[in-house]
Amino acid sequence: MSKTILVVEDDPATAAFLVSGLEQEGYTVHRAADGLRGLELAQDGDLNAIVLDRMLPGLDGLTLLETLRVQGIDTPVIILSAIGSTDERVRGLRAGSDDYLVKPFAMTELIARLEVLHRRRVAVPAVVTRLTCGDLTLDLLSSRAERAGQVLMLQPRAIQLLEFLMRNQGQVVTRSMIFQKVWNYDFDPGTNVIDVYVSNLRKEIDRPGLAPLLRTVRGAGYRLGAAQ
Numbered sequence: 684m685s686k687t688i689l690v691v692e693d694d695p696a697t698a699a700f701l702v703s704g705l706e707q708e709g710y711t712v713h714r715a716a717d718g719l720r721g722l723e724l725a726q727d728g729d730l731n732a733i734v735l736d737r738m739l740p741g742l743d744g745l746t747l748l749e750t751l752r753v754q755g756i757d758t759p760v761i762i763l764s765a766i767g768s769t770d771e772r773v774r775g776l777r778a779g780s781d782d783y784l785v786k787p788f789a790m791t792e793l794i795a796r797l798e799v800l801h802r803r804r805v806a807v808p809a810v811v812t813r814l815t816c817g818d819l820t821l822d823l824l825s826s827r828a829e830r831a832g833q834v835l836m837l838q839p840r841a842i843q844l845l846e847f848l849m850r851n852q853g854q855v856v857t858r859s860m861i862f863q864k865v866w867n868y869d870f871d872p873g874t875n876v877i878d879v880y881v882s883n884l885r886k887e888i889d890r891p892g893l894a895p896l897l898r899t900v901r902g903a904g905y906r907l908g909a910a911q
Contacts, residue, residue, distance in 0.1 A: 691714075737762055
């Protein structure tokens with residue numbers, strides 16, 4: 684599958700060089716000729732990286748980058764600039780760039796830097812420390828569960844059960860799945876322990892006045908999530 688790159692560069696010759704070189708390496712390339720259009724494209728779509736000129740009409744590269752980061756868009760960005768001073772490199776990095784390449788540059792170096800960013804992004808997945816399901820939350824670090832701002836009083840095994848249900852919210856999970864993932868049994872020992880834990884968990888989650896989240900699916904198992 685090809686990776687998608689956004690090139691934001693106002694100089695036609697440089698832009699043509701970038702687009703041609705990236706496409707030869709198997710990238711799908713979108714191009715913007717000014718900062719405002721670049722910001723629009725960066726906000727819309729699934730991009731693997733952005734190659735961003737420092738000096739742009741309409742909106743300069745650093746302002747564009749800072750806007751993306753404020754909006755929570757963490758797409759990797761390589762800044763291209765004819766300004767190679769240490770101060771400018773520092774400004775670019777502090778604005779949120781992942782790399783800074785000085786013009787003129789070799790296409791092979793740009794490709795290598797993009798590959799490094801891709802490996803870094805793939806190799807270090809985001810660590811999930813908080814699960815949510817509507818107004819139900821579970822902090823995995825503190826094992827603290829809340830529903831509508833109220834703390835739920837749950838024992839460790841119930842927390843494990845809740846985590847499993849929240850990670851599979853919207854899906855029906857069977858008793859066998861729960862025994863295997865929560866109790867570490869590869870078989871159903873034939874007790875009603877799951878029924879008891881689910882019942883107690885439901886009393887905490889679905890308190891009076893709150894929309895039910897935990898449901899029993901007759902003949903199948905249990906499902907956590909808002910009513911469909």
